[in-house]
Amino acid sequence: MERxxxxxxxxxxxxxxxxxxxxxxxTYDCNMNCPFCINxxxxxxxxxxxxxxxxxxxxxxxxxxxxxxxxxxxFLGGEPTLLPIESLKEISDIxxxxxxxxxxYTNGTLKEKILELDGxxxxxxxxxxxxxxxxxxNMDYLYDFKKSTITISKLITKQFFxxxxxxxxxxxxANKLPFNYDFSTIQETTPDFELYQPDxxxxxxxxxxxxxxxxxxxxxxxxxxxxxxxxxxxxxxxxDICTLKLYPNGNLNTSWKNDNMExxxxxxxxxxxxxxx
Ligand code: SF4
Numbered sequence: 437m438e439r440x441x442x443x444x445x446x447x448x449x450x451x452x453x454x455x456x457x458x459x460x461x462x463t464y465d466c467n468m469n470c471p472f473c474i475n476x477x478x479x480x481x482x483x484x485x486x487x488x489x490x491x492x493x494x495x496x497x498x499x500x501x502x503x504x505x506x507x508x509x510x511f512l513g514g515e516p517t518l519l520p521i522e523s524l525k526e527i528s529d530i531x532x533x534x535x536x537x538x539x540x541y542t543n544g545t546l547k548e549k550i551l552e553l554d555g556x557x558x559x560x561x562x563x564x565x566x567x568x569x570x571x572x573x574n575m576d577y578l579y580d581f582k583k584s585t586i587t588i589s590k591l592i593t594k595q596f597f598x599x600x601x602x603x604x605x606x607x608x609x610a611n612k613l614p615f616n617y618d619f620s621t622i623q624e625t626t627p628d629f630e631l632y633q634p635d636x637x638x639x640x641x642x643x644x645x646x647x648x649x650x651x652x653x654x655x656x657x658x659x660x661x662x663x664x665x666x667x668x669x670x671x672x673x674x675x676d677i678c679t680l681k682l683y684p685n686g687n688l689n690t691s692w693k694n695d696n697m698e699x700x701x702x703x704x705x706x707x708x709x710x711x712x713x
Contacts, residue, residue: 457539458498458507460527460682461695462486463514468543470565472593472626474692475514485519490686491527495534497688497701498680500708508559510539514684517546521553528556541589544571544578555583564590569609578615587616592664594634603636607660620665625692641666 463485464475498507509531516524528538539559542550553560562578564571570578571588578586590596590610597603610617621641622632641657641664657664682688683695690698 457510458494458680458682459510459512460486460491460494461512461514461684462516462519462524462527463684465518466513466515466543467518467545468515468565472591472622472628472632474623474626484684485523486527486682486684487686488523488526488530490682492530493702493705494680494682494688495531495536496705497699498536499534500704507536508539509536510541511557512541515543515545516540517542517549521549524553525556528553544575547575547577551577551580553584554581557584559587560584561587561589564588567596569606569613585616587618588613590617590619592619592621592634592637593632595632597634600634600636600640603634603640604660607662610662611660618663618665619659637666 465483465485466473466475495509511524511527524540528540531538537558538556539561540553540557541561541563543565544550544562550560560581562571562575566572570576578588588610590606592603597606607619621637622629626632641659643657643666656666680688680690680699681692681695685695686702687695687697688699688701689695
């Protein structure tokens with residue numbers, strides 16, 4: 437079957453794309469209300485959960501694109517654990533059955549549900565928006581996970597780390613924990629970026645390699661062995677940069693800025709099914 441022509445792929449030329457992570461935003465809903473949340477612009481008024489049937493279409497589309505043999509399907513929100521636990525397990529099972537690994541980002545507040553996903557999701561990443569070394573107080577349950585790989589991801593803001601020395605001390609504490617620990621800075625597209633970005637980031641966190649730069653931006657830094665995603669980060673190589681996003685409304689897009697349909701993936705799959713390919 438001919439492929440890789442922009443027309444055939446719903447308007448996007450996928451040639452040379454080497455997608456490693458595809459994202460499924462399972463809901464905009466969240467039980468927190470962080471001021472820097474990207475949903476503030478995109479989805480605050482939107483409600484609802486992703487349909488399993490849309491996930492199936494999407495994963496079939498990824499197979500059609502044929503670039504994702506070792507890909508990770510990342511479930512994001514909002515807060516994904518607001519979905520019924522059966523739905524989370526079901527979409528993770530579907531992804532596994534199609535040969536993908538799964539990852540899941542959570543704010544960590546719904547302990548019982550998250551623990552139940554141990555082993556169903558390959559990688560569980562806890563966003564640390566609190567002041568402490570763990571995402572919140574009372575999160576010792578992180579030590580109870582037996583199967584999933586646990587990562588804590590801390591956001592660098594001037595509210596948490598006023599000075600570089602504050603950050604340095606925190607990294608020393610993080611390095612004592614038995615979990616993966618990484619850091620990211622607020623993305624430049626976030627509303628009120630300047631309110632959150634500490635002054636010291638640019639002078640102290642030196643990008644690993646300017647050659648990783650895409651679209652004129654820089655990549656990531658390493659500090660005391662910890663990965664730090666910088667503003668406008670693209671960790672992937674140039675041909676990897678396209679990260680597809682399936683939105684709760686069933687639309688497929690490559691941007692965080694809107695959830696309009698950019699790729700007519702269902703039409704493509706329906707055509708293939710009609711032709712029995
Ligand atoms: S926990 Fe995450 S999704 Fe929820 S409001 Fe905060 S940043 Fe947004």
